Amino acid sequence: MVAAAGQSPSAHAPVVLALRGVHVSLGPAAQVEALRNITLDIHAGESVALVGPNGCGKSTLLRTLHGLLPMAAGERAVPQASRIAMLFQRPHLLRMSVQRNLQLGLWLAGMPWSQTRDRARQALERVDLAHLAERNGRALSGGQQQRVALARAWALQPDVWLLDEPTASLDPHAKRDVEALIADFRHEAPPPGRLPPTLAFASHNLGQVKRLATRVVYLEQGRVLADLPVQDFFDQGLLDAQFPQASAFVKGETT
Amino acid sequence: MNSFSDSVATALQLILAGDTALWAIVVRSLAVSATACLLAYSLGVLLGAWLAVARFPGRGMVLTLLNTYLAVPAVVIGLVVYLLLSRSGPLGFLGWLFSFQAMVLAQSLLVLPLVTALTRQVVEDSDRDHGEQLSSLGAGRTLRSLLVAWDERYALLTVLITAFGRAISEVGAVMIVGGNIDGFTRVMTTAIALETSKGDLPLALGLGLVLLGVVLLLNSVVALLRRWRERLDGGDLRMATT
Numbered sequence: 035m036v037a038a039a040g041q042s043p044s045a046h047a048p049v050v051l052a053l054r055g056v057h058v059s060l061g062p063a064a065q066v067e068a069l070r071n072i073t074l075d076i077h078a079g080e081s082v083a084l085v086g087p088n089g090c091g092k093s094t095l096l097r098t099l100h101g102l103l104p105m106a107a108g109e110r111a112v113p114q115a116s117r118i119a120m121l122f123q124r125p126h127l128l129r130m131s132v133q134r135n136l137q138l139g140l141w142l143a144g145m146p147w148s149q150t151r152d153r154a155r156q157a158l159e160r161v162d163l164a165h166l167a168e169r170n171g172r173a174l175s176g177g178q179q180q181r182v183a184l185a186r187a188w189a190l191q192p193d194v195w196l197l198d199e200p201t202a203s204l205d206p207h208a209k210r211d212v213e214a215l216i217a218d219f220r221h222e223a224p225p226p227g228r229l230p231p232t233l234a235f236a237s238h239n240l241g242q243v244k245r246l247a248t249r250v251v252y253l254e255q256g257r258v259l260a261d262l263p264v265q266d267f268f269d270q271g272l273l274d275a276q277f278p279q280a281s282a283f284v285k286g287e288t289t
Numbered sequence: 290m291n292s293f294s295d296s297v298a299t300a301l302q303l304i305l306a307g308d309t310a311l312w313a314i315v316v317r318s319l320a321v322s323a324t325a326c327l328l329a330y331s332l333g334v335l336l337g338a339w340l341a342v343a344r345f346p347g348r349g350m351v352l353t354l355l356n357t358y359l360a361v362p363a364v365v366i367g368l369v370v371y372l373l374l375s376r377s378g379p380l381g382f383l384g385w386l387f388s389f390q391a392m393v394l395a396q397s398l399l400v401l402p403l404v405t406a407l408t409r410q411v412v413e414d415s416d417r418d419h420g421e422q423l424s425s426l427g428a429g430r431t432l433r434s435l436l437v438a439w440d441e442r443y444a445l446l447t448v449l450i451t452a453f454g455r456a457i458s459e460v461g462a463v464m465i466v467g468g469n470i471d472g473f474t475r476v477m478t479t480a481i482a483l484e485t486s487k488g489d490l491p492l493a494l495g496l497g498l499v500l501l502g503v504v505l506l507l508n509s510v511v512a513l514l515r516r517w518r519e520r521l522d523g524g525d526l527r528m529a530t531t
Binding site: 097100118119120122126128129130138139142143144170172173186 | 521
């Protein structure tokens with residue numbers, strides 16, 4: 035039984051991504067049940083943290099939200115025809131200049147190549163990396179590469195950002211930079227006529243969850259065991275009383 | 290022993306003096322193998338990149354056949370091409386037997402599985418790594434494989450050089466379909482085999498030394514490419530992950 039103990043401030047905003055009774059199986063013979071009966075509404079302007087032990091299905095859930103994985107059952111809906119960008123733990127830049135990496139991303143999203151140049155330049159300025167535009171993407175530091183990957187996503191003006199542990203492989207300094215950028219993008223004013231940016235991210239870092247999230251979805255073995263506003267998730271008394279598994283997880287992570 | 294050192298000395302003389310018979314054979318060898326490699330490479334890279342991302346029933350069987358084809362000896366390829374090109378064979382009308390074209394065809398067929406299999410491996414590994422990100426950006430399967438192949442261009446250049454090394458050093462196929470005709474289809478390996486059996490060791494040794502030099506050069510280029518690529522990828526990310 036999953037109950038929201040309090041109302042998230044964005045609960046009445048329009049739904050931008052929804053899953054209904056979704057099951058996902060992975061493995062060569064689809065023998066691993068990675069997600070079981072997931073029903074989730076993500077509202078415009080929310081920042082949803084997906085937390086849980088390793089292998090609980092966070093990454094699979096993000097990929098399913100994006101539509102990258104086939105579902106064994108259930109439905110996925112994108113009611114507002116939102117544009118979705120996804121970032122992975124590793125930035126996955128190709129062996130070409132930083133500028134070209136961004137242009138390629140825009141071109142793949144359907145922008146004519148001739149228009150990609152200016153937009154790419156703008157995005158690099160947004161993450162303070164315009165001076166590295168001509169460098170080979172793979173030759174940058176991990177933090178710089180992840181900032182380029184963020185710029186590549188930002189250039190697409192996504193309505194929804196899906197981030198799979200975007201700071202997990204970075205050193206503390208780069209972690210801070212990248213997290214600051216994510217927070218910044220989330221509070222950016224949307225283009226006219228568009229909904230405020232929405233975020234869903236997987237994280238192992240409860241400090242980061244506290245700083246970035248408005249809502250926390252706790253997963254274990256492919257099931258959602260708690261779905262709470264962030265302040266309730268960090269209310270140990272409430273967790274003890276109603277969500278024993280989540281409570282045990284938080285205690286384990288903080289001790 | 291004395292005759293061996295004499296032969297080496299004469300061989301070096303032949304090479305350095307620019308002996309026309311020797312260098313004509315070297316140039317012909319290089320031309321046959323280069324043409325064959327370019328043909329097989331343009332087809333093999335596309336085929337390998339496609340196989341890396343394509344999912345169809347029987348794919349496992351195709352990969353097994355490809356790997357088996359990889360192990361087929363050059364003489365068997367030569368025999369098959371001989372039968373294809375012989376007067377009564379399906380390609381007999383081309384009149385290619387014992388010609389430059391026949392040798393190119395045989396060597397192309399010899400290195401095609403090598404290029405295809407290595408490309409498939411390189412592209413599939415890289416696609417496992419970057420494929421999802423490219424898909425999330427909107428790339429379809431075919432575009433994804435081409436982008437990944439482009440991203441692995443240095444590795445694929447190594448594949449080309451490996452293929453060339455295999456082609457230039459094989460003897461069985463060119464011997465059968467080329468016929469080792471003096472001044473026409475005689476290449477380094479077939480000439481070495483013939484001259485050795487005739488007892489003309491200096492020419493055989495001279496060609497052997499040139500062949501050794503070519504293979505050494507190819508391997509040095511591969512090593513340099515690898516080092517260059519590692520320098521290009523000099524970010525600290527690879528250390529942080531895996």
